Amino acid sequence: MNMAVDKNQSVLRVKLFGLLREAVGINEVTLILADECITVEGLKRDLLVCYPVLASLNVPFVVAVNRKVADNTAKITSCDEVALLPFVSGG
Amino acid sequence: MIAIVYQPIDVSAVLREASHDSSGASVLFLGSVRDHGEKGAVSEIYYEAYLEMAEDALRKIEHYVIEHWNLLGFVTIQRLGLLKVGEVSVAIAVSSEHRKEAFEACSYVIDAIKQSVPVWKKEISAAGSRWVEGVMLEDNKEDGYV
Numbered sequence: 001m002n003m004a005v006d007k008n009q010s011v012l013r014v015k016l017f018g019l020l021r022e023a024v025g026i027n028e029v030t031l032i033l034a035d036e037c038i039t040v041e042g043l044k045r046d047l048l049v050c051y052p053v054l055a056s057l058n059v060p061f062v063v064a065v066n067r068k069v070a071d072n073t074a075k076i077t078s079c080d081e082v083a084l085l086p087f088v089s090g091g
Numbered sequence: 092m093i094a095i096v097y098q099p100i101d102v103s104a105v106l107r108e109a110s111h112d113s114s115g116a117s118v119l120f121l122g123s124v125r126d127h128g129e130k131g132a133v134s135e136i137y138y139e140a141y142l143e144m145a146e147d148a149l150r151k152i153e154h155y156v157i158e159h160w161n162l163l164g165f166v167t168i169q170r171l172g173l174l175k176v177g178e179v180s181v182a183i184a185v186s187s188e189h190r191k192e193a194f195e196a197c198s199y200v201i202d203a204i205k206q207s208v209p210v211w212k213k214e215i216s217a218a219g220s221r222w223v224e225g226v227m228l229e230d231n232k233e234d235g236y237v
Binding site: 067069091 | 122138139140141143144145147169180181201204205206208209210211212213222223224225226227228229
């Protein structure tokens with residue numbers, strides 16, 4: 001999603017995997033942060049608004065921040081490595 | 092050693108790499124693509140991973156099992172990409188002084204992979220495709236995964 005970015009705003013890049021990646025059609029989405037940081041809960045809320053296809057999928061996912069699963073209260077900045085992870089099925 | 096690869100896994104090399112002159116037991120586990128899933132026939136499975144996080148998770152499993160079961164050798168390789176029925180998707184080889192530790196460790200590793208490594212698979216058949224529903228990743232426990 002292309003949006004104009006104010007010089008005071010920062011852009012968070014979010015990696016997608018599995019059926020989330022396939023549904024959106026790209027490996028990574030971006031979100032413009034209104035503030036310096038956002039919580040995981042806020043990220044989920046904003047992503048579902050910006051990318052309605054994620055909401056329509058109605059599948060659970062967790063958020064990894066810097067390669068670790070983060071809880072809803074964790075704070076994220078544009079410097080963090082962030083990914084949405086649906087249920088895994090390795091092996 | 093751990094690795095995530097796109098090319099076919101050389102299972103003989105995996106077993107050889109895990110062997111050790113002081114070990115009395117080696118166990119090799121191979122996960123492969125079967126011709127059916129919960130929803131019917133399967134012709135291929137597509138595997139993808141969050142590579143960096145998956146490598147971190149495999150290394151954590153490696154460190155845990157080597158210490159917990161006093162392993163003398165450890166190799167785990169996860170393959171990604173499009174695999175046909177019969178192809179090996181994951182190979183685990185461990186060696187230890189006695190067989191009990193090797194069996195237990197190998198069993199633990201495959202369970203831990205399924206619960207803690209960000210890998211996804213999509214079953215493909217003539218009728219279509221579906222992402223396999225596994226488990227949600229959780230915060231890694233400090234003393235193990237299972």
